[in-house]
Amino acid sequence: MSTDKNKQPGATAKLDTLGGTHSFPIMEGTVGPSVIDISKLYAQTGQFTYDPGFTSTASCESKITYIDGDEGVLLYRGYPIDQLAEQSNFLEVAYLLLNGELPAKGKFEEFEHAITHHTMIHEQLRHLFSGFRRDAHPMAVMCGVVGALSAFYHDSTDINDPYQRMVASRRLIAKMPTIAAMAYKYSVGQPFVYPRNDLDYTANFLHMCFAVPAGEYKVSPTLARAMDRIFILHADHEQNASTSTVRLASSSGANPFACIAAGIACLWGPAHGGANEAALNMLREIGTVDRIPEYVKKAKSKDDPFRLMGFGHRVSKNYDPRARVMQQTCHEVLAELGIKDDPLLDVAIELERIALSDEYFIEKKLYPNIDFYSGITLKAMGFPTTMFTALFALARTVGWVAQWMEMIDDPAQRIGRPRQLYTGYTHRDYVPAAKR
Ligand code: SDX
Secondary structure (H helix, E strand, C coil), X not given: CCCCCCCXXXXXXXXXXCCEXXXXXXXXXXXXXXXXXXXXXXXXXCCCCCCHHHCCCCCCCCCCEEEECCXXXXXXXXXXXXXXXXXXXXHHHHHHHHHCCCCCCCHHHHHHHHHHCCCXXXXXXXXXXXXXXXXXXXXXHHHHHHHHHHHCCHHHCCCCCHHHXXXXXXXXXXXXXXXXXXXXXXXXXXXXXXXXXXXXXXXXXXHHHHCECCECCCCCHHHHHHHHHHHHHHCCCCCCHHHHHHHXXXXXXXXXXXXXXXXHHHHCCCCCCCHHHHHHHHHHHHCCHHHHHHHHHHHHCCCCCCCCCCECCCCCCCCCHHHHHHHHHHHHHHHHCCCCCCHHHHHHHHHHHHHHCCHHHHHCCCXXXXXXXXXXXXXXXXXXXXXXXXXXXXXXXXXXXXXXXXXXXXXXXXXXXXXXXXXXXXXCCCXXXXXX
């Protein structure tokens, strides 16, 4: 991990621009790049900064997740992702992300009991599903139903009340698996399966997805462990697009259910959480190993919008540590299910080998990201491709909620309202239609 050796407390950044030289304070983090506080830039210079895509902009101070993209480091509250994936469980990671510490004895049991006893949704919400076509994309259903929670849980929408914030956070974490499972059941025309309090968080989710009234469904401990690890890998990732969406929506004081629905909508995009669905569709389109060079050529062509889905990352310019755990989980799940040779996995492994040895990908530091192997794993577990991003949203709800709570407690936070570089018309007078 690269720590900034040039830390100089009290240092300032000098900027020579309109009106002379201006100084701006440099703020140091515990690790990673320091930041230049430009919050007074406009007042001092009458100028804005310009940073489309926010490649060089820190939107907030946070203690939740640290990424060192060059070193392939990912820490949740300081704990390395591979240690948590190996030794913890998703609900304990949720507690860690929300509270900042691993739960002491007794604390986890209280948290787990609270989550377990909030997994049911208002019975009236079942009717909302029947308003959708059966072939509606599960992410469209998730956007609608999660947003609708604000119409049912009025007693936990006042973001200024810490108790209501705690209740809303637990309701969201508890009900997301139920809603995601219902979206799946609705899409396949099977009856909804109620949550069960005798199953743990992830086993309960798999049971709600794959049990049917006609018989008993035993959740495979190996698959439940794999699913739980996949949830851990997807729980949070610093200020990514959907987390920034949740923070921006929350900055206006909107209720937490509406803000999480906004995060779900953003995550759906193929450049973000939708990449796991797009990556599997890409592997299907490539089909066989011998067709890989044709697609690698397309991905490298400036004239072709095609990109290798599941490759590349705004921050991770090294092998995404999550992708490594994801690949290992993929092999475990295929072995558990007795899937000896998955042609899609063969294509994925060969595509990764070719891409990682290709000058274009090396020069642009494009490595497999978390979405590259997740699709093969989830498909093997029985999920349709359209459910992949819904599973991502289920897990990322924990990160969104943790970031939302941190933002509300941050005294520096105010409504997010970026400015612009205006290049449109200057003043001109209206021309009546008869004179145009
Ligand atoms: C997630 O932010 C997060 O943390 C997100 C996430 C999380 O946990 O929340 O990690 C989850 O969203 C992972 C990313 C999933 N998306 C994909 O796999 C889609 C494919 N990847 C690309 O669309 C792209 O890599 C992005 C969107 C992920 C990153 O885009 P950037 O940072 O804007 O980078 P870029 O598009 O400027 O790419 C830099 C160069 C470009 O070439 P030049 O214009 O410099 O010549 O690399 C090229 C790109 O054309 N490039 C690719 C590529 N990704 C980037 N070329 C081919 N295939 C790719 N996948």
